[in-house]
Amino acid sequence: MTGKTHITGGIAAGLAYSYFSGMDPIILTGGGIIGALLPDICHSGSMIGRKLPVTSRIVNLIFGHRSFTHSLLFLVIMAFLLKAFQPYDAVTAGIVVGMASHYILDMGTKRGIQLFFPLDYRVRFPLTTKTGSIVEEVIFSLLALASFYYGYQAIYFYI
Template sequence: MTAEGHLIFALASTILAKKMELSPALAHGDWWHIVAGGLVTCLLPDIDHPRSFLGQRLKWISLPIARVFGHRGFTHSLLAIIAGIVLFTLKLDPGMLIPLDAFHGMIIGYLSHILADMLTPAGVPLLWPCRWRFRLPVLYPQKGNQLERVLCVAVLIFAVQHPQGAPLGTRMPIPDSVAALWSKVRGNF
């Protein structure tokens, strides 16, 4: 997935997480903290690729990580997420340097990258160092990024339209006119 796709997908993910109130910090947090936190970390897993957006700018970090782990290795795993959370919570009080709502946004942003990469044929090794790849190949990078852009924008529109405080699986209200039309269509079969 491209940097553009990851940024749009992270924006959608942080908006949806805030609206679904996944944690008290997200439910009561500041929109600016949460969205900024998600956007700051959404490209971080690709630090393991020297030609990625971050890798090109931070080659001194990217090259050693790429040599040791390869692309879509450790940085694209649940172990990396756990290590990051432990690093912030054990060594530093996240509230001292980073507000808790922004910290939760950072976790959502990082997770959104991994979820988005699962939509490609290469998948991600969620259980690294185990080599199993988790994937739901919907996006094919060699065919351009139009489908990626459409999918990410559709997810963003869904997130913006999602009702505040509603879980993901609730039934959305259907207008009476749509229900009547559906009844007519079903009645013809």
Template sequence: MTGKTHLIGGIIACQAADIFLFQNEGQIGYYAAGLIGALIPDICHTHSKIGRRLPVLSKIVSTLFGHRTFTHSLLFLLLINLLFLYFFPEQEGLRLGFLIGMISHYILDALTVRGIRLLYPATFRFRLARFRTGGVIESILLGVLVLTICFLYIGFQ
């Protein structure tokens, strides 16, 4: 999926979790962390939104792991969670937003032809569908996600 789809997916995932799990307690930091979390798995891709912003780190991660492997895995999700718990133990909202954004990224990339290596280092690719990144189906999905954000905002205020 493209960066804009991941950003919208991160917002909607955080919004849904905020409404249904946290009873509208999410703060701006929670949503900002969700946006960053929705992009961070693509640090392994040098031409992604996050990869272009952090080119040296992106090149290192890409060289070490390749695209949609370690940074798209449960192992990476666990590592990020542990880093948050160790370095920012008081920032529960930021941690949850970041992780929810990452999970939305994983789900969206699992809809693509390439899928993700969710159980890295195992080589199995997890796929929910086989959409092309940047294709017509992604554009339709993006529109549906935007409408869903509006529905959730209006319906649960």
């Protein structure tokens, strides 16, 4: 999936979580965006990889693409580190749900993700799409609609 689809997925996930949890929608949305981009640190051509090229190349050399940074192990480690070193639950929740949205979206691609790293087994949905395809544009549009819906709901109920 492209960066814009991941960002929109992170926004939708953060706002939906805000709606159901009652946490601050703005903080969850910001965390969702960060979390939605973070797993692609392993790819130097990604949005985050272009911002942190040295880190991206090192992570890619060690783990490759869509392996460790796309795994439940990485998700748990990040959740633990965030919980231990920053005091705001909404930030941790936003980043974690953003990462989860990234994983779900990448499971919809032909290559899938190595969800159970270090096991060499890729997880993908039975129906997949190609990055940048018309199907991805439809997914992007549906995520945008979900963002508007949950954004309205979360802000309406939060304020």
